[in-house]
Amino acid sequence: MRNMTTALIKTHNLRKQFISYKKSPGIMGSFTSFFKRNPVTKDAVKGFDLEVKKGEIVGLLGPNGAGKTTLMKMFTGIIVPTDGELKILGSNPWERDKNFRKRIALVMGQKSQLWWDIPAMDSFLLLQKYYEVPQAAFEARIEKMSELLGVKDLLHIHVRKLSLGERMKMELMASLLHNPEVIFLDEPTIGLDLVAQENIRNFIKEYHRENDCCIIITSHYMQDVQALCDRLVLIFDGEKGYDGPLDNFEDILGSEKSVSFSFKNAPQKDHPLLSGYDASWNEEGTSVELRVPEEELCSLSAKILNALEVDDFATEKLPIERVMKELMNNPEILRQKREAQANV
Amino acid sequence: MFKDLNLANLSKWWITIQISWVKHTAYRLNFFLQIIGPALVFFFVKYNLWASIYAGDEELVIKGFTFEQMINYHTWAFVVSLVAQGHGSWNLAEDIRMGRISSYLIYPFNFWEFHTASWLSFQVIQMIIASITLAIISFFGLVTFPSWDLFALGVAYTLFISLFWFTLQYLTGVMAFWLEETWILRVMLSIVAYFLSGAIIPLDLYPQWLVDILNLTPFPYLTYYPIKIFMGEVANLGLGLGLISFWTVVFALINHLVWKKGIRLYTAAGM
Numbered sequence: 001m002r003n004m005t006t007a008l009i010k011t012h013n014l015r016k017q018f019i020s021y022k023k024s025p026g027i028m029g030s031f032t033s034f035f036k037r038n039p040v041t042k043d044a045v046k047g048f049d050l051e052v053k054k055g056e057i058v059g060l061l062g063p064n065g066a067g068k069t070t071l072m073k074m075f076t077g078i079i080v081p082t083d084g085e086l087k088i089l090g091s092n093p094w095e096r097d098k099n100f101r102k103r104i105a106l107v108m109g110q111k112s113q114l115w116w117d118i119p120a121m122d123s124f125l126l127l128q129k130y131y132e133v134p135q136a137a138f139e140a141r142i143e144k145m146s147e148l149l150g151v152k153d154l155l156h157i158h159v160r161k162l163s164l165g166e167r168m169k170m171e172l173m174a175s176l177l178h179n180p181e182v183i184f185l186d187e188p189t190i191g192l193d194l195v196a197q198e199n200i201r202n203f204i205k206e207y208h209r210e211n212d213c214c215i216i217i218t219s220h221y222m223q224d225v226q227a228l229c230d231r232l233v234l235i236f237d238g239e240k241g242y243d244g245p246l247d248n249f250e251d252i253l254g255s256e257k258s259v260s261f262s263f264k265n266a267p268q269k270d271h272p273l274l275s276g277y278d279a280s281w282n283e284e285g286t287s288v289e290l291r292v293p294e295e296e297l298c299s300l301s302a303k304i305l306n307a308l309e310v311d312d313f314a315t316e317k318l319p320i321e322r323v324m325k326e327l328m329n330n331p332e333i334l335r336q337k338r339e340a341q342a343n344v
Numbered sequence: 345m346f347k348d349l350n351l352a353n354l355s356k357w358w359i360t361i362q363i364s365w366v367k368h369t370a371y372r373l374n375f376f377l378q379i380i381g382p383a384l385v386f387f388f389v390k391y392n393l394w395a396s397i398y399a400g401d402e403e404l405v406i407k408g409f410t411f412e413q414m415i416n417y418h419t420w421a422f423v424v425s426l427v428a429q430g431h432g433s434w435n436l437a438e439d440i441r442m443g444r445i446s447s448y449l450i451y452p453f454n455f456w457e458f459h460t461a462s463w464l465s466f467q468v469i470q471m472i473i474a475s476i477t478l479a480i481i482s483f484f485g486l487v488t489f490p491s492w493d494l495f496a497l498g499v500a501y502t503l504f505i506s507l508f509w510f511t512l513q514y515l516t517g518v519m520a521f522w523l524e525e526t527w528i529l530r531v532m533l534s535i536v537a538y539f540l541s542g543a544i545i546p547l548d549l550y551p552q553w554l555v556d557i558l559n560l561t562p563f564p565y566l567t568y569y570p571i572k573i574f575m576g577e578v579a580n581l582g583l584g585l586g587l588i589s590f591w592t593v594v595f596a597l598i599n600h601l602v603w604k605k606g607i608r609l610y611t612a613a614g615m
Contacts, residue, residue: 018611078449078612101452113447115363117370122363129359130453132352158370 521606
């Protein structure tokens with residue numbers, strides 16, 4: 001616990017620019033681009049600041065192309081930052097020192113790291129040597145993890161014959177064999193069914209509880225984030241939009257609550273009481289979910305209960321899916337919020 | 345590079361060689377075809393070609409080669425190409441282009457180490473294939489074996505050449521950081537090498553002035569001279585070893601620099 005206060009991940013003004021070349025379609029396009037190349041510069045990450053301490057699980061969220069994966073690639077030393085400061089466990093990742101590599105792990109949901117044509121166990125044995133894991137520790141970890149993930153019988157089956165969910169569990173095991181201090185999970189649950197997703201989430205939670213490691217996770221599934229992360233970092237268009245506890249995340253949109261009503265008979269969708277609250281209806285039009293400012297909550301609910309035949313009625317905090325969706329559609333909310341904070 | 349030369353690192357090499365072996369032999373039918381394929385190719389292509397050129401005339405001598413000697417030459421040419429040039433490094437360029445090297449960048453075992461170990465493992469398989477091919481061809485009485493010491497020299501020389509080919513093919517592979525397709529580069533390289541090294545027709549059939557020039561390049565030492573050793577004649581051995589060593593070191597150095605520069609450009613596409 002002595003390292004509680006030192007940051008394991010530290011970035012300051014981190015930038016990454018990609019240069020690509022524009023090519024018009026077709027043969028003529030290939031021909032002209034052969035002689036005259038049009039470079040296109042894209043700022044994938046523009047001045048990113050982040051500090052993550054030991055034991056934290058941070059959810060890194062953002063729309064496609066926002067720069068999440070670029071960040072992950074820089075953190076793990078796969079690509080070199082264009083500018084700015086980046087220290088992971090005190091090292092520059094892009095120098096790719098072997099000792100540094102032994103202390104981190106990366107799981108890519110979209111890309112298999114296991115060898116396709118051999119059983120997972122063979123890959124594990126290879127990784128055991130690569131990471132110089134002592135035999136006893138290796139056996140104990142395999143035993144424990146395969147038990148937790150329920151894949152004990154699959155260790156000796158060729159990876160190409162495993163289902164996506166089973167393979168993902170193997171990928172997780174492979175990346176954790178060397179007991180890494182910092183773990184990067186890039187969409188670990190992508191494409192999995194709900195049971196497998198939950199299984200993997202529970203495993204990560206359990207693993208984190210026992211090893212007190214630092215985890216950065218990106219995901220498109222809010223359940224992942226809600227189940228695992230204490231802290232949320234949002235990235236929009238290469239910039240950090242929000243960084244703070246999950247609990248405070250909803251506050252970005254003001255103190256609003258989600259209220260849902262189910263009706264006996266489907267009311268008119270443009271009913272004056274129901275419009276103007278970002279209503280989202282179910283298919284039959286018999287239930288609606290509204291986003292209501294806290295101060296209006298009581299009066300509005302009372303009016304609706306009086307005016308319409310309500311079957312059921314519930315209120316809860318705004319689910320983060322809705323907050324994310326709102327922010328993706330209106331990124332300026334974050335800017336206004338930041339400016340408001342800066343003015344205070 | 346040499347600071348990694350310890351027991352733990354050697355065991356990483358060893359397990360990589362073992363795993364590559366398992367990967368190469370994972371598909372049994374494929375492996376079987378790989379083993380008997382070369383002998384079939386030999387009979388269908390090379391033997392038939394030269395049989396029709398000589399048209400059954402046992403007295404015919406082309407530039408000092410009777411039919412029997414020509415087939416003997418091509419048998420050894422085949423063995424040399426299997427051992428020295430069997431490895432295509434096809435995966436390497438593909439790995440870079442598709443962003444698959446990301447995994448290797450994270451493991452505490454380097455990309456070049458991984459590929460060199462895979463190559464070593466592949467060489468063992470190629471040696472087995474070459475032995476079987478040689479055994480099949482000699483079963484039909486088409487090969488004359490040299491003395492044991494020349495045979496051993498020929499094998500050692502050929503293995504040394506395979507290291508040269510590996511460094512050169514590695515170079516074409518890492519060019520994938522800049523080029524979208526590297527196969528055309530490799531095809532051109534192997535066609536040029538085929539003609540200039542004596543793999544298609546013995547250099548004795550070329551005009552003398554061309555042979556004199558070629559002798560100053562590494563090409564004839566890659567196929568023609570090792571074949572000559574297997575046929576019982578050692579010539580230009582020192583010059584050949586010197587030239588091949590020189591170019592192997594040069595390519596290894598260029599590979600190192602190209603990798604260092606390329607990795608800064610790498611965008612890990614698709615990850």
